[in-house]
Amino acid sequence: MNQSKIIIFKVPEFPHLSETFIVAQIITGIKLGYEVKILIRKLLDNDTAVNSILIKEYGLLDKIIIEDYNIPKNRLVRLIKWIFLLILNFRDLNYIIKYYKEFSKFSLTCLYQWLFFQRFKNATLFHVQYGTNSKPLDILKKTGFKPAVIVTFHGHDAFFPINGYIPNNGYYDNLFKYADLITANTPYLADKIIELGCPRELLSIIPVGVDTDFFYANKESKIIHSTLKLITVGRLDKVKGHDYCILAVADLINKGVDVTLTIIGEGKERKSLEDLIAQYQLEDKVFLKGKKTQLEVRQELWEHDLYLLTAVALGDGRRETQGLATLEAQACGLPVVAFDSGGIKYTIEDEKTGLICKEYDVQEVSDKIKLLYSNPILKIEMSMNTKDFIKQNFSQNYIDSIWEKEYLQLLKA
Template identity: 35%
Template sequence: MKIALMINCFPVLSETFILDQITDLLDRGYEVDIYAEGVFNTVKIHSKVVKYNIYEHIFYLGEPKNRLWRIVKAFKLLIYHLIRRNNWQNFLLILSTLNVFKYGKISASFTLFYATAHLLDKRPVYDIIHCHFAPNGIKTLILRELGLIEGRVITTFHGYDVNKNFMREYVQMYKHILCLGDLYTVNTTFTGNKAIELGCPPNKIFKLPVGIDISQYNFQKKVLHSNETIKILTVARLVEKKGIEYSIRAVAKVLKNYSNIEYKIIGEGYLRKSLEKLTTQLKITNKVKFLGGQTQDEIRQIYADSHIFILSSVTASDGDKEGQALVLQEAQAMGLPVLSTLHNGIPDGVLDGKSGFLVPEKDVNALADKLSYLVEHPETWSSMGLAGRLFVEKNYDINMLNDKLIEIYKMISDPNLICK
């Protein structure tokens, strides 16, 4: 089976689920090509990128970031096809992608233009074209309509693409195109309902959570040794919807009664400076450590060295929300009791009261109360951790979920099956 993945920037430290899906498909012997907009600006990459020679499978379709240069380069490409190659058919096809009346924002941004320019000579044929995030699904369906790529199209919704205000408007604008897809997968029930609200056909939606490679997450029974500092951990991008402000404030409240705790935050984002300033205002800078972006190998080591995991997600001011919050499954797989919020798809992935606790969004007092309970009762960590591990093994094992994904691939690639 020949499979293409349409994604955003790649590789990205925070999107391990896409890398794991790619490597699993390669392990199963499938031919995989990756189409990405560009390279994420990071000095770190996960070890699997090197191990699997992932760059050999990537084709970059993105346009220059500078808008003026984007226009200049587009003009040069048009001249190239018209004069040097004397190919009127290709010239007219690539020119048609600039029809903003037909293609709207995806045309005005030149995204469609540059994808077309890259695919003109290849026109690849696949059994499956799997698009992560709604915009990539929309772009791919237009490219298929233009005859630039061939294959059955699956689009996976992850959360922000059906929650964020401007993205909801974008998807709504192109719902007549998005509905032409062959199938859709969603990571949670909440995400699925949002996709339906935006016009996605309910009969084409499959719930398929994002999984983790259980074998890479070694379960550890969490115990507190004499005079040991209690280590609290968050792994998240430093953006509004992750609600890190509220976990910092909760930790500050707990520190008033329990000084033997420290809080580590892994991740980067535009809120880092303001969050660091908050720890200064709360006078807890010596107790909170910002570790920046880390590879998955490094993160697993820090999971192993931690006792409690917290992710206090909230609905952002622009409407952005969590999808699945995969880090909660990672933490539970490692045996950590987790503390999170009653937010969108998160309740799907945590056993409230058994593997952790869920509290209302932005409720610092509730977060602090549950965190205090976990600090006061380390004897509960091992049973909560075991409950979480068994829950993740049963529901989020990537091998089991990819078995289901392959079944979906085979189902819709059947030439006798016509999705309506």
């Protein structure tokens, strides 16, 4: 349908094992019939991700272009080549001068950068992943670059100082003025972006979708057991609040509930979580299982009863913006018990597919889990509700249909 139309997906690094949502977004473009290229700064040597079924099936590695400006390391050679390139592109001198004026300091690099992006001047649009990855497209658009630019924010890119060091000194001013579309995955993240100065009319809320052909309820693997098996999936980071999960389990055991907790993921908080498990003598109740493939995660979800997410705010106020794992769990038939933190509540239908608790309130989490433990019929009803909720609101097919409309609207503009 759109074979003559080109989408350039601009991604910082590829392929990340944890960034399945970016792979899904790229595949959306391919499925909609666009010619797709993937522009990256760094190619990761990650065998597990590189060899994933989807990356191989869609030939994504063959679509990669490295963002290399081909700048000579030798200063003299760099200058001579710069002069030669300037003469060679004399007809575009007006655009080059406009581009240079946007920088406070003169640098030879700017010309190399400007010329690199000119190879994409006939592309239909750039779809940038992460606001911090939008440069230099914001300045290029300001100085006459023709392709449309969509920027999808994911969370950390909306909280300053970004990555602990990038200040908000007008960092997104050009982006919010010259981009064609900004997207956020939940109303929570959208509000944060608007607070940074993004015009409301420029912003669309488009959730990250779930592949419901892969994540689904498998009744054959579901074993009825007396122990209530809780599970949570995510990197071991303070924002995920795994310590509150562990405290909830300790409280449930004190209340006489036969419960276990499986934590899937790896990260810098492992040691502190191990210490907490030991402190409450939960070694035979709480299991840190490390990283797992998507196939392994799905199998684990099938073998558990409830999904638990006790995400909390970080010191800078940043919270979980959507929570893809809660969607995958519900797609597999698991009700969710979660803190009302950030955008998580938008991924759950409270009292129908799960239960939302006040942030930091371990007692409420414990009480609501016990309620489902004591009322298996309610738990089964919630489990039955999850399938339709996910398909109607978050299935990848549904999200693809939203993106199809957004892309077509930009093509017509």
